[in-house]
Amino acid sequence: APGGHGTAHGKGRDKGSLLDSVPKRGVLRVCTTGDYRPFTHREADGGYRGIDIDMARDLAKSLDAKPKFTATTWKEIVDDVADRRCDIAVGGVSITLPRARKTYFSEPTREDGKTPITRCADKDTYDTLDRIDRPGTRVIVNPGGTNEQFARDRIKRATITVHPDNTTIFQEIVDGRADVMMTDASETRYQARLHPELCSVHPDKPFTFAEKAYALPRGDEEFKEYVDQFVHLATHDGTYAAYEAQWME
Ligand SMILES: O=C(O)C(=O)C[C@]1(C(=O)O)C=C[C@@H](O)C=C1
Structure with a gap:
């Protein structure tokens, strides 16, 4: 809607923050590939499971919203957020500089390579x-x-x-x-x-360094600040570690 607040779809650069519109609409739109265990895995029944799926559920809950998972591909996952088809992209996504020109990234959840x-x-x-x-x-x-x-x-x-x-x-x-x-x-x-x-082969000495994080719409500082706090707490209070232990076993 023209001038609409918290519109759930389209490319419209809504002036408000997702921090307000997600609780209002009661839905957090999460893009994920579902093909990368233990972070994101789509089950035969269509449900999603994994470390970052659990994290996305917790994030949605903290915003009084339900997660709505949408399947995407590695080629498109960052553009999905840049073009506002999703509020967040999760599931073993690596931070790269070309991607960082298109989206914000949350505080990292882990190091990899x-x-x-x-x-x-x-x-x-x-x-x-x-x-x-x-x-x-x-x-x-x-x-x-x-x-x-x-x-x-x-x-x-x-x-x-x-x-x-x-x-x-x-x-x-x-x-x-x-x-x-x-x-x-x-x-x-x-x-x-x-x-x-x-x-x-030598997983302790990978060829590259990369951090995993969640991709967020560029420009929405308030939402990024909130997701950063969420990730920071979950990676320091044992929540992320517990999900990891559960899925890595
Ligand atoms: O593109 C990324 O961000 C990833 O880290 C995902 C990526 C990849 O690099 O292709 C990493 C491991 C999985 O096998 C699938 C996809």
Whole structure:
């Protein structure tokens, strides 16, 4: 509506803050990919589970609102917030400078970085970028996010295969259709536990440094301030750690 306050849709640059409009409408619109355990996972029943899903539920509750989860892709997740299709994007999202030109980021929830995951038998073959980036090595990557960016920037000689489904990508390595993936250390730890054939390679010394955070609409200082406080408290009062322990187990 023209001059509308707290409009729930469209690109309209509403003058008010989401800090007021979210409680008023009773809904927090959350964009998430649902393909990145343990942060965001879409179940067969359509429900979302994971560390950042629990966090988003708590954030919504603290604003007297219900979370409304909308599925998106790694290619689109930051634009979803920049274009105000969602109030917040969650689920293992990395802070990058190109993204920070489009959205604000909350205070970080954790540190992470890219490290290899491969069949345990090949653990010592794929431990450095030089040893990975050789002709004949089959690097597999999910599209649209920082993993693909990293592979495109750093892999010149090995083959890159883009696998569109991040929920089945690790099985490709188990089955020998690919050799190695470079992804967040937290994910390599989680997936190595899920697939006993796979090993995480030096997850304590990843190739890159990245922080996970929530993407927020640019310009809404009051909402960012609130979400920062929420994240700060949850990451210091044991809430985030408890969700992590629950999902990492
Ligand atoms: O793009 C990001 O922010 C991510 O960290 C997500 C990303 C990726 O980099 O592609 C990281 C790990 C998962 O395998 C899926 C997606």
